[in-house]
Amino acid sequence: xxxxxxxxTFLVPGGLWLLLLFVVPLLCLLAISFGYTDDLGEAVYGTRxxxxxxxxDPDYLPVxxxxxxxxxxxxxxxxxxxxxxxxxxAIFGGRWKTVLLALVVLPFFVNYLIxxxxxxxxxxxxxxxxxxxxxxxxxxxxxYAVIAGLVYGFLTFMILxxxxxxxxxxxxxxxxxxxxxGSPWQTFRNVTLPHTIQGVLAGSVxxxxxxxxxxxxxxxxxxxxEVMVGNLIQQQFQASDNWPFGAALTVAMMAxxxxxxxxxxxxxxxxxxxxxx
Amino acid sequence: MSTVESxxxxxxxxxxxxxxxxAEKPAKPFDRPRFLKLFIGLxxxxxxxxxxxxxxxxxxxxxxxxxxxxxxxxxxxxxxESESLRDSLLASVQIALVTMLIATLIGTLLAYGLVRAxxxxxxxxxxxxxxxxxTPEIVAGASALLLFTQIGFELSLTTIMLAHITFSISYxxxxxxARLAAISRDVEDAAMDLGATRLATFRLVTLxxxxxxxxAAGLLVFALSFDDFVLSFFTTGESPQPLPVRIWxxxxxxxxxxxNAIGTFMLVVSIVTIGLALLLPRLLGRRExxxxxxxxxxxx
Numbered sequence: 001x002x003x004x005x006x007x008x009t010f011l012v013p014g015g016l017w018l019l020l021l022f023v024v025p026l027l028c029l030l031a032i033s034f035g036y037t038d039d040l041g042e043a044v045y046g047t048r049x050x051x052x053x054x055x056x057d058p059d060y061l062p063v064x065x066x067x068x069x070x071x072x073x074x075x076x077x078x079x080x081x082x083x084x085x086x087x088x089x090a091i092f093g094g095r096w097k098t099v100l101l102a103l104v105v106l107p108f109f110v111n112y113l114i115x116x117x118x119x120x121x122x123x124x125x126x127x128x129x130x131x132x133x134x135x136x137x138x139x140x141x142x143x144y145a146v147i148a149g150l151v152y153g154f155l156t157f158m159i160l161x162x163x164x165x166x167x168x169x170x171x172x173x174x175x176x177x178x179x180x181x182g183s184p185w186q187t188f189r190n191v192t193l194p195h196t197i198q199g200v201l202a203g204s205v206x207x208x209x210x211x212x213x214x215x216x217x218x219x220x221x222x223x224x225x226e227v228m229v230g231n232l233i234q235q236q237f238q239a240s241d242n243w244p245f246g247a248a249l250t251v252a253m254m255a256x257x258x259x260x261x262x263x264x265x266x267x268x269x270x271x272x273x274x275x276x277x
Numbered sequence: 278m279s280t281v282e283s284x285x286x287x288x289x290x291x292x293x294x295x296x297x298x299x300a301e302k303p304a305k306p307f308d309r310p311r312f313l314k315l316f317i318g319l320x321x322x323x324x325x326x327x328x329x330x331x332x333x334x335x336x337x338x339x340x341x342x343x344x345x346x347x348x349x350x351x352x353x354x355x356x357x358e359s360e361s362l363r364d365s366l367l368a369s370v371q372i373a374l375v376t377m378l379i380a381t382l383i384g385t386l387l388a389y390g391l392v393r394a395x396x397x398x399x400x401x402x403x404x405x406x407x408x409x410x411x412t413p414e415i416v417a418g419a420s421a422l423l424l425f426t427q428i429g430f431e432l433s434l435t436t437i438m439l440a441h442i443t444f445s446i447s448y449x450x451x452x453x454x455a456r457l458a459a460i461s462r463d464v465e466d467a468a469m470d471l472g473a474t475r476l477a478t479f480r481l482v483t484l485x486x487x488x489x490x491x492x493a494a495g496l497l498v499f500a501l502s503f504d505d506f507v508l509s510f511f512t513t514g515e516s517p518q519p520l521p522v523r524i525w526x527x528x529x530x531x532x533x534x535x536x537n538a539i540g541t542f543m544l545v546v547s548i549v550t551i552g553l554a555l556l557l558p559r560l561l562g563r564r565e566x567x568x569x570x571x572x573x574x575x576x577x
Contacts, residue, residue, distance in 0.1 A: 213413025
């Protein structure tokens with residue numbers, strides 16, 4: 001048996017598993033999105049475009065735009081918070097680097113539901129902040145609450161790739177920038193940022209993708225006017241039991257996200273090829 | 278002019294050499310804006326305040342979430358005395374264990390195949406393996422639910438496990454593959470020169486070198502599966518439901534102090550698991566930290 005044949009047999013279980021339990025379900029989803037529900041409420045396959053027409057309905061279209069808007073706001077905030085944090089740890093972390101990095105990752109391992117719930121306990125109408133300050137601040141059921149929940153949920157995904165990029169960067173490049181009389185800001189803009197742009201892009205995609213599809217933050221922290229596409233999908237698959245429409249929503253979302261996924265995957269695949277060469 | 282440019286071919290001089298005697302320069306050339314430290318402080322406050330709140334109030338003797346009225350473990354008693362919550366905890370552990378074992382096995386094999394095999398399928402498989410990592414969980418949850426109902430597979434713990442394994446395989450493959458790429462092939466060739474079969478070489482040479490990464494990946498998968506809500510939510514049966522699904526139901530009914538206890542308990546489980554993932558590679562006599570193994574950055 002050649003090495004190639006030997007190693008190729010190792011691909012079989014994983015390949016089959018991903019094919020049967022990842023690709024096939026996605027194809028089912030695509031197929032049912034052209035279907036409809038019969039009089040008994042059962043999902044039936046078909047070749048209709050009704051579900052996609054419904055996406056453009058004034059009831060649903062704003063939800064799609066809102067999801068993208070919330071996710072973009074989340075990415076921008078994560079970048080503004082995450083870059084300085086990653087910068088500090090990578091450059092000035094010293095021997096505390098590992099500890100600081102662990103502290104960044106730690107909250108991520110608190111259950112996402114619990115973390116979101118903690119915000120309710122803190123900023124709810126009768127939560128800690130209003131209790132201690134004796135105020136009547138309204139935080140829940142606002143877009144700010146939902147976006148804050150998303151930022152809190154996915155910030156780690158932004159910090160880690162930026163940290164990795166900064167850690168890889170050659171510090172002497174900055175020295176060179178200084179030698180050329182660059183101000184701190186110019187050096188950052190023309191040297192540091194371009195050298196870490198891969199990390200920034202990777203982080204942005206890794207935050208954007210789950211943020212668009214999230215329904216937890218909007219369900220728990222938002223009200224009726226903060227509904228996101230994830231909430232719609234969840235409702236169609238559970239409460240309202242209209243799977244074909246839920247599938248169409250999911251497919252539309254995936255199609256939109258596909259652009260970002262392809263960009264990210266191409267970069268990731270290139271990087272692993274580079275590491276193996 | 279700095280001496281760096283005057284000696285282009287020379288190895289990097291220590292920082293002291295480049296320092297001009299009179300000029301004040303930091304040890305590293307990076308700028309250190311003054312606001313940065315304050316910013317980091319605020320950041321950690323922002324990340325930890327809610328968690329500290331949950332842990333603290335899980336020991337509160339009253340129902341209040343506003344003032345702490347005394348230490349008590351009554352919410353933990355409520356948690357562990359409830360038979361249905363105990364069943365949920367058991368279900369979560371079962372799911373995480375089975376997911377860990379199967380995903381680690383399949384993911385490790387896949388990693389080996391992807392690094393060592395050059396077939397037409399492996400390029401496509403390399404991409405396919407990465408896709409679950411960037412697919413929003415709700416998409417995976419909805420499509421898994423659809424598949425299971427289409428083939429008449431009743432929703433139960435098994436369906437949750439199947440959904441979790443599908444996602445976890447990719448995590449294992451990414452971690453193990455990074456380790457595998459860093460291992461020199463010469464050792465494997467040497468074993469084969471000495472008459473070992475391919476399988477024996479894999480078992481006796483490759484696998485032992487991969488253990489730290491496999492272990493770390495397995496524990497990571499355990500923590501992710503134990504914590505997962507969205508996939509479980511879509512693929513769960515009536516009962517027992519895993520712990521996060523129960524938390525969801527409870528939160529929707531309103532804020533309850535028991536949630537603080539459950540959350541704190543899950544936090545401890547996660548920290549222990551991740552702590553093991555970070556420490557075990559070290560205990561196995563490796564110099565590199567578990568964090569590097571997990572981030573796949575060692576030897577690269």
